[in-house]
Amino acid sequence: MTAQPLVHQSKQLRADVAVGERTDVPLTRLMVELQAERRMTATRWASGSVSEKELREQRAATDRAANEFRRAADGALAATGREDDHYVAELKHGLADLAAFRERADARSGDADRTIGYYSDLVDHIIRVYQNEFSHAEDPELIQESGLVVTVFTVSEMVARETTILAMAGPSRRLSPSGFAEFVNSVGSQRYQYDEWVAPYLTAEDKAAYDQVFASDGWKTKVRIEDAVISDHQNTASGIELPKEADAWQAAYDEFAPRLAALDAKQGRALLVHADAKATQLENEVIWLIVGNGAAVFAVAAVIVLTTRSVLRRLRGLHQRTVAIAEDTLPDVVARLQRGQPVDDDALPAVSGDRDEVGRISDAFARVVSVSVDGHARLAAERQGFGMFAAGIASRTGNLVSRQLALTDELQDAFGHDEELLARLMRSDQLTVGMRRQIENLLILAGGEIPDPHTEPMRVADLLREAAAEVEDFRRIERQSLDEISVAPRVISEISHLLAELLDNATRFSPPQSKVVIRAELVTDGLLVEIEDRGPRVTAATYEEMNGRLHSAPPYSVLAENAHRLGLFVVGHIAEQLGATVTLRRSVYGGTSAVVILPEELLVPTEPVRAGKEAPRAAATPAPAPGPLDERKPELVLHAKTGAAGRRTPERSPERPVRSRTPVPSATRDGDAKPALPERIPQAHIAEQLRAPHAPETGVHQDAATPEEVADAWADYEHGTQTVEEELRQDQP
Incomplete structure (x- = not known):
């Protein structure tokens, strides 16, 4: 470093000190007077208790302070030979519009916020003049102290703005939403700036002086009112209604404001003293540089530079390795451990054994990574072991439930003539089916799969009926499905389970x-299945939370916290295996709509029923008697699913007659799950005399049923089933 820059800095500081000594006092007085006039203008605009005489006297005081500042600024610039500072010029230009804005305030013309904002802009210009006062300084301490002075003035301005905002509320104590937001921002700004940028940098003496102000009754009242305004305000149609405590603000502000302004001015004077001392110090350094030994300085500098570059280079390399491990390697290792995959030890950092500080830091980080990976490995092993344990328990329990379902099926076959007992068996069957579904949930969450015994595709209509049959309150479910598409056999059980959980x-x-x-x-992306209820209204945040459960595999800790609502986790797990998407959203009816998109690869075309295969069955089975016979109560056939993962359809008893009609969607089929509703078996409980077969009708060759005919027949079937259930409920005591 040569002497010339130091000389230049010293001259700049001397000039800054000379300008500051001439302008700081008038500038501070001008800021205080502008803040007072701004507050009175806001109070009068809001029909407050400010007389015209008081406002006129305050304006005169502001004019005197403005004229004093202009004279001081012009004299300082002439003495130092500088050009007019940019911020000083802006302030002078702003003061030129003072009379026009006063006229607007007196006439209440235009926007009040714009008029008040004009005064605030003038105060901001004053603070920027202070901020630019020692912009030429290169000393960190001087820059820090200059920033401290600017911050204390800013804090005082924030408090003064709070006073103006509350004055705008007027006797009605009502603020606009924008005014209230500005008040809250001012409170937060002045508290944060003092705690973070003023208090830590004050000397012990100055901090004690500020603490005395903050301990005064006026300041405590100010803090209490701020808290009350923020917490106890009322939102009304006409604006923000402030609490009654706000009326005490002006008295409290008048108590501490002069003391706070005096302390701020003291900080400004201390800055000038420090700057003058720093200029003297720079001049002394110039002398020392001239007579000192420059060679020694250069030698020391060279050693420092070389050492620093070496250390920085090693630290830079360590930083790059650390970031790469933290952002890429470690997350990948943890993910592999959670999936049960092996981890390559070469991908992890190793202990090098270097003895210097950088090497020790590198080795310590390597040990931390090793401990972290070992911990995740143990957790992954425990999770996998627990999953296998839970899957085993679920499998054994599922076998017991399957045996229970088989027993229910046998009871149904043995006592199908007892309608009351049959209804109770149906109830038992429903509860057992629900128990099996919960066991399958445990198996799914433990990482297992539901084996699918189906070998033939299933129509969508049958699939929806199978899913509805697993729901306890299945009578409330209304199904609307297509007959032209079927589902691949390998995914029937999984899709049925997914839809049953949502239903x-x-x-x-x-x-x-x-x-x-x-x-x-059918939609462009595959098959759309929508489940819509009339449940209570759910917030958008709750939908976001529920959809998050559908799209992420949670750890056991999350499952434990949500043990009472695991259905969405199960649905999300199955959907991930199927490649399907499940989304919950608000229904147009106010409830919830669950939208499931099954990919196209899970679908297969539905094979049409051939008339040739149905004709023999029609000929072999006598047609039921028409008329009153169909109006009697049919037998309710109970269907139960057996096997922990297998799903079967009970065979029809050969003694039970089968109706020979145009083929309709049957309640069961090979490999299908049990239906949602029981089948109607006509003539099962009518008088023995009426069971005599009629003369067989001439067999007529029938073509394959059209989709419209199938839909009509299915509607008749459902209507009849619902009628039978109503009659059963009426017959029960």
Whole structure:
């Protein structure tokens, strides 16, 4: 470093000190007077208690302070030979418009916020003049002290703005939303800036002086009112209504404001003294540089530079390795451990054994990574072991439930003539099916899979019926489906389980008298299945949380916290395996709509039923007697699913007659799950005399049923089934 820069800095500091000694006092007085006039203008605008005489006297005081500042600034610039400072010029230009804005205030012309904002802009110009006062300084301490002075003035301005905002509320104590927001910002700004940028840098003496102000009754009242305004305000149609405590603000402000302004001015004077001392110090350094030994300085500098560059180079390399491990390697290792995959030890940092400080830091980081990876490995092993344990328990329990379902099926076959007992068996069957679904949930969450015994595709209509049959309150479910598409055999059980969980959720969280509608239709991306209920309104945040459960595999800790609502986790797990998407959203009816998109690769075309295969069955089975015979109560056949993962359809008893009609969607089929509703078996409980077979009708060759005919026949079937259930309920005591 040569002497010339130091000389230049010294001259700049001397000039800054000379300008500051001439302008700081007038500038501070001008800021205080502008703040007072701004407050009075706001009070008068809001019909407050400020007389015209008081406002006129305050304006005169502001004019005197402005004229004094202009004279001082012009004299300082002439003495130092400098050009007019940019911020000083802006302030002078702003003061030139003071009379025009006063006229607007007197006439209440235009926007009050714009007029008050004009005064605030003038105060901001004053603070920027202070900020630019020692912009030429290169000393860190001087720059820090200059910033401290600017910050204390800013804090005082924030408090003064709070006073102006409360004055704008007027006697009605009502603020506009924008005014209230500005008040809250001012409170937060002045508290934060003092705590973070003023208090830590004050000397012990100055801090004690400020603490005395903050300990005064006026300041405590100010803090109490700020808290009350923020917490106790009322939102009304006409604006923000402030609490009554706000009326005490002006008295409290008048108490501490002069003391606070005096302390701020003291900080400004101390800055000038420090700057003058720094200029003297720089001049002394110039002398020392001239007579000192420059060679020694250069030698020391060279050693420092070389050492620093070496250390920085090693630290830079360590930083790059650390970031790479933290952002890439370690997350990948943890993910592999959670998936049960092996980890390559070469990918992890190793201990090098270097003895210097940088090497020790590198080795310590390597040990931390090793401990972290070992911990995650143990957790992954425990999770996998627990998953296997839970899967085993679920499998054994599922076998017991399957045996229970088989026993229920046998009881149904043995006592099908007892309608009351049959109804109770149906109830038992429903509860057992629900128990099996919960066991399958445990198996799924433990990482297992539900084996699918189906070997033939299943129509979507049958799939929806199978899913509805697993829901306890299945009578509330209304199905609307296509017959032209089927589902691949390998995914029937998984899709049925997924839809059953969503249907169960919809029936449990919607009014008992309401319907739950499940509809399916083909879309561009595959098959859309929508489940819509009339449940309570759910917030957007809750939908976001529930959809998050559908799209992420949670750890066991999250499952434990949500043990009472694991259905969405199960749905999300199955959807991930199927490549399907499940989204919950608000229904147009106010409830919840669950939208499931099954990919196209899970679908297969539905094979049409051939008339040739149905004709022999029609000929072999006598047609039921028409008329009154169909109006009697049919037998309710109970269907139960057996096997922990297998799903079968009970065979029809050969003694039970089968109706020979145009083929309709049957309640069961090979490999299908049990239906949602029982089948109607005509003539099962009519008088023995009426069971005599009629003369066989001439067999007529029938073509394959059209989709419209199938839909009509299915509607008749459902209507008849619902009628039978109503009659059963009426017959029960």
